[in-house]
Amino acid sequence: MTDDWEKELIVRIAWYYYIQKKTQKEIADMLGVSRMRVIRLLEKAERENVVQISIHNDFRGRLKTEQNLIDIYRLDDAFVIPSDERHTSETLNDAVAKAAAMYIDEHFSDTPIINIGYGDTTGRFMNYFSQISKKKPTYISLTGGVSIYLLNTQLSAGNASLYLIPAPFVASTKEIVDAIKKETAVIEISRMHPTASCSVIGIGGMDDNATVIKSGIIQKNDFDFLKMRGAAGDVLAHFFDEDGTFIPVSTEERLITYSPEALKKLHNVIAVAAGTVKRPAIRAALRGQYPNILITDEATAEWLIENK
Numbered sequence: 001m002t003d004d005w006e007k008e009l010i011v012r013i014a015w016y017y018y019i020q021k022k023t024q025k026e027i028a029d030m031l032g033v034s035r036m037r038v039i040r041l042l043e044k045a046e047r048e049n050v051v052q053i054s055i056h057n058d059f060r061g062r063l064k065t066e067q068n069l070i071d072i073y074r075l076d077d078a079f080v081i082p083s084d085e086r087h088t089s090e091t092l093n094d095a096v097a098k099a100a101a102m103y104i105d106e107h108f109s110d111t112p113i114i115n116i117g118y119g120d121t122t123g124r125f126m127n128y129f130s131q132i133s134k135k136k137p138t139y140i141s142l143t144g145g146v147s148i149y150l151l152n153t154q155l156s157a158g159n160a161s162l163y164l165i166p167a168p169f170v171a172s173t174k175e176i177v178d179a180i181k182k183e184t185a186v187i188e189i190s191r192m193h194p195t196a197s198c199s200v201i202g203i204g205g206m207d208d209n210a211t212v213i214k215s216g217i218i219q220k221n222d223f224d225f226l227k228m229r230g231a232a233g234d235v236l237a238h239f240f241d242e243d244g245t246f247i248p249v250s251t252e253e254r255l256i257t258y259s260p261e262a263l264k265k266l267h268n269v270i271a272v273a274a275g276t277v278k279r280p281a282i283r284a285a286l287r288g289q290y291p292n293i294l295i296t297d298e299a300t301a302e303w304l305i306e307n308k
Helices: 003-019 024-031 035-047 064-073 089-107 120-132 146-151 174-181 184-195 220-228 250-254 260-265 276-287 298-306
Strands: 077-081 113-116 138-141 161-163 198-201 233-235 238-240 269-272 293-297
Touching: 003 024, 003 035, 024 035, 064 077, 064 298, 077 089, 077 298, 089 120, 089 198, 089 269, 089 293, 113 184, 120 198, 120 269, 138 184, 174 184, 174 250, 233 276, 269 276, 276 293, 276 298, 293 298
Parallel strands: 077 293, 113 138, 113 198, 138 161, 198 269, 269 293
Antiparallel strands: 233 238
């Protein structure tokens, strides 16, 4: 066993055991090694301080898959977690949300300011960050829709501050949107966005379980029309084609959300997304250079590399 392969195997085993809560036998069967080897490498992980609250980035190293993603899509960084064929969509969202919490805990200051997009995975990230980190983050919403942000978050009041745009995600008319944007509270939050340490966003796919449909942000007939126009996915309810080119639609003017061009100007835009149905959307978002950091699972990363 080479040193590089042993290091990668230790990290995989540590991830499955400590983060995914799998048994030693399950890990041995998944990786095709003996249970005794799993035990020995777990002992080595503890002995060499690879594992504390999370798997430390210094020990994770730069996997070849991550470097390929960075090179192909001109990213600043990538964090690829081991895949598990038994993952459901929900458990996969959970896994990449945990990874995002670890990544941000390791890379940013003790009081990070974090712009946050809507979605299931970003909500899970906020929960996990509160659980694993001693830092005191400030979250700033990138869209309207107060209930969307509160639905899946259970933030400790003493551990985080949450600044929400006091407005719906979708207004009934463009005139209402224009009026809301002139409100002092909304202007103050918009001034905070460029000061953030990082921005955490999800990437929406074009399947019928997409958050934009389930949350009522986009109506099903509008969603189907977007697919007919070649939409591959969305970021912050902005839809783009397979090359990442923004697709303007009439409903856009009724949305209270951060613009795609402004998003590209922010530093450390971290996309947290994974799964088979989202792969074309993730690729399109990377081609459009909306995020510059990607956190995903290994199977998705390999697909992105093979289907660049």
